[in-house]
Amino acid sequence: MDGEWLYSNMIDKFQSAQIVIEGAGPVGLACSILLLQNNPDLKLILLDKNPSSDDFLENVDTRGIAISEGSKQLLKNMGAWVEHAPAIHQVHVSQKGHFGRTIMDGAEIAQDALGHIVRYRDILLSLRNQLRYLESKATSFSWLRDTKQPFSLPKLSPKTCLIHADGGLFHEQSAKDLYKDYGQSALVGWLEVKDVKPNMAWERFTEDGPIAILPHHQGNNTKNFVWCAPKAKIDQLTQLPDQEFLMQLKQAIQLPIGHFLGVHQRKSYPLGLNIKNEIVKGNEVWIGNAAQTLHPVAGQGLNLGLRDAYTLASLLNSLYTKSTADSIQDVENTLDQYQKQRARDRQITIQVTDLMASVFTSTFLPIVIGRGIALSALQWLPPIKNRLARQMMFGQR
Ligand SMILES: Cc1cc2nc3c(=O)[nH]c(=O)nc-3n(C[C@H](O)[C@H](O)[C@H](O)COP(=O)(O)OP(=O)(O)OC[C@H]3O[C@@H](n4cnc5c(N)ncnc54)[C@H](O)[C@@H]3O)c2cc1C
Numbered sequence: 092m093d094g095e096w097l098y099s100n101m102i103d104k105f106q107s108a109q110i111v112i113e114g115a116g117p118v119g120l121a122c123s124i125l126l127l128q129n130n131p132d133l134k135l136i137l138l139d140k141n142p143s144s145d146d147f148l149e150n151v152d153t154r155g156i157a158i159s160e161g162s163k164q165l166l167k168n169m170g171a172w173v174e175h176a177p178a179i180h181q182v183h184v185s186q187k188g189h190f191g192r193t194i195m196d197g198a199e200i201a202q203d204a205l206g207h208i209v210r211y212r213d214i215l216l217s218l219r220n221q222l223r224y225l226e227s228k229a230t231s232f233s234w235l236r237d238t239k240q241p242f243s244l245p246k247l248s249p250k251t252c253l254i255h256a257d258g259g260l261f262h263e264q265s266a267k268d269l270y271k272d273y274g275q276s277a278l279v280g281w282l283e284v285k286d287v288k289p290n291m292a293w294e295r296f297t298e299d300g301p302i303a304i305l306p307h308h309q310g311n312n313t314k315n316f317v318w319c320a321p322k323a324k325i326d327q328l329t330q331l332p333d334q335e336f337l338m339q340l341k342q343a344i345q346l347p348i349g350h351f352l353g354v355h356q357r358k359s360y361p362l363g364l365n366i367k368n369e370i371v372k373g374n375e376v377w378i379g380n381a382a383q384t385l386h387p388v389a390g391q392g393l394n395l396g397l398r399d400a401y402t403l404a405s406l407l408n409s410l411y412t413k414s415t416a417d418s419i420q421d422v423e424n425t426l427d428q429y430q431k432q433r434a435r436d437r438q439i440t441i442q443v444t445d446l447m448a449s450v451f452t453s454t455f456l457p458i459v460i461g462r463g464i465a466l467s468a469l470q471w472l473p474p475i476k477n478r479l480a481r482q483m484m485f486g487q488r
Contacts, residue, residue: 101136104233105245108136109411112254113244115139115234117211118379118396119256120218124169125404127225127232130411134231137222138244143236145216152211153356154279155305155315157292157390159206162397166214171221173213177306178204179292186296187345204290206390208306208315214393249374249419252407252426258380258396262361269366273448275300276325277387278318280357281307282337287314287349294388295344299324301388301447302344316340317387325359362386364445370437371430374422378403383441386448395440403429 105111110126112119115137123137141147158166158176166172182195182205195205226234247253261272282304289311293304300319307313318328318340328336337351365384370377379396410425 101233101235102245104134104136105251106248107134108247108251109134110252110254110407111136111138111244111247112256113138114255114257114379114381115141115219115236116256116258116379117214117218117393118258118381118400119254120215120222121165121169121171121397122254122256122378122400122404123232123234124171124218124222124225125400126407127222127229128169129404129408131225131229132231133229133411135229136233136235139234139236141236145219148212148216151215152358153281154211154317154358155208155281155307156211156214156393157206157305158209158214159390159394160202160204162394163207165397165401166217169218169221170224171214171217173209173217175308176207176209176213177308178290179206179208179306180204180290182292182294183346184294184296185346187298187343205292208308210308213308247374250422251374252422253375254403255375255377255381256379256400258384260360260380261363261365261384264365264380264384267365268368269364271364271445273362273364273386274321275319275362275386275448276322276359277362278316278320278325278328278357278359280316281309281355282314282316282340282351283353283355284312284314285350285352287311293344293346293348295346297343299343302340303390304344304348318343319362319386319388322361329357329359360387362448364441364448366441369430370433371426374419374426376403376426376429383437385441385444388447389440389444391440391444395437398436399433402432406432 110133112123112135115123119137119139123135126133126135157179163172180196180198180203184193184195222234226232244253287304290306292306293302295302295304299321301317302319303315303317305315305317307315318325320328328339331339333354336354336357340354341351363384364386367377367382370382378399380392382399383392383395385392385395406425406429410421
């Protein structure tokens with residue numbers, strides 16, 4: 092359904108809905124697909140701020156997102172994997188100007204790749220296409236799209252499960268229970284390069300913040316970059332003429348990676364941590380960035396959100412395929428179970444990400460030495476390194 096939200100004509104549908112999902116970013120779309128794949132008769136309403144035509148995607152984020160191997164498998168099972176996503180076989184992690192370095196290698200943990208890089212825009216498109224396919228067979232599914240009207244939900248039955256997946260970026264959100272502004276922004280874009288090893292990613296911790304160089308979907312002569320630094324510095328870097336920017340990037344990294352020849356599509360994002368402690372309240376649940384917004388240093392935000400969608404959809408599918416699934420208590424018990432099942436993965440991912448964002452930008456000498464030792468220890472203690480790699484790839488399952 093397109094154009095105006097048409098809520099007044101939809102009151103009956105809202106009243107009888109089993110599930111309403113608010114927000115059709117990657118996590119809301121993934122959750123809808125996972126629900127309808129198993130239960131095409133589900134009375135599901137998806138509220139999407141975007142229009143039905145994909146033309147708007149031309150102006151949507153081109154930033155490259157690191158998708159873990161676990162998320163790739165999930166997207167594949169949904170029929171929404173983005174082909175031609177370059178693989179990361181190795182990640183080189185080091186700190187500028189100090190000792191300590193580790194290399195994570197997919198082969199060491201018997202994986203073809205540690206992850207893949209996919210543009211945010213392409214993930215959205217692929218998920219939208221798969222949901223369109225399912226929509227044609229799901230007669231009780233309503234995908235409400237609009238670009239104009241501000242949205243306010245009609246009163247729902249307490250038996251309806253309301254899923255908040257309206258995420259957003261850190262600077263667009265109101266403060267939740269745990270709110271931390273790192274005072275940093277991320278500058279993202281892509282580079283034209285020469286003689287840079289393909290399928291390799293670099294994460295370099297500098298005194299200003301981490302810099303990542305990642306594969307790019309256009310091939311071996313291009314790379315994505317993410318440069319995190321204090322906001323004022325990022326504002327200045329955004330304005331620099333291309334050649335001057337490339338020189339500063341080279342100086343900031345100081346690694347013999349290869350040659351940087353051109354830079355394109357620089358765009359900055361303020362960074363912070365914004366966490367909701369209680370992700371369930373009665374018949375309501377929060378997933379993806381609506382539940383937790385993370386610093387991109389560990390590339391975990393969307394991966395964690397997809398795991399939220401997977402666990403929630405699995406539990407709700409079990410509930411709604413039971414013939415007795417129509418009491419308020421059933422819905423609330425299922426959501427309580429969801430909150431318990433997600434607690435450990437959320438906690439570990441949030442803590443590791445916050446630790447990396449905080450500790451790796453410190454210039455306090457004992458911390459500098461400590462992180463050098465930690466990086467070296469990781470290199471020489473493969474079991475610990477491999478456990479960390481597995482956590483990043485698959486989370487806690
Ligand atoms: C610079 C940067 C780099 C990143 N890199 C990575 C990475 O490498 N790996 C990784 O896993 N993650 C990464 N992330 C995080 C990742 O982008 C987010 O975690 C992910 O986009 C969250 O998805 P979401 O669907 O929860 O929210 P969003 O992507 O924010 O989508 C929410 C959707 O809901 C819509 N909406 C909002 N309000 C309403 C409403 N009231 N009604 C209906 N719709 C509404 C919005 O328009 C939007 O379409 C990065 C983030 C940044 C900023």
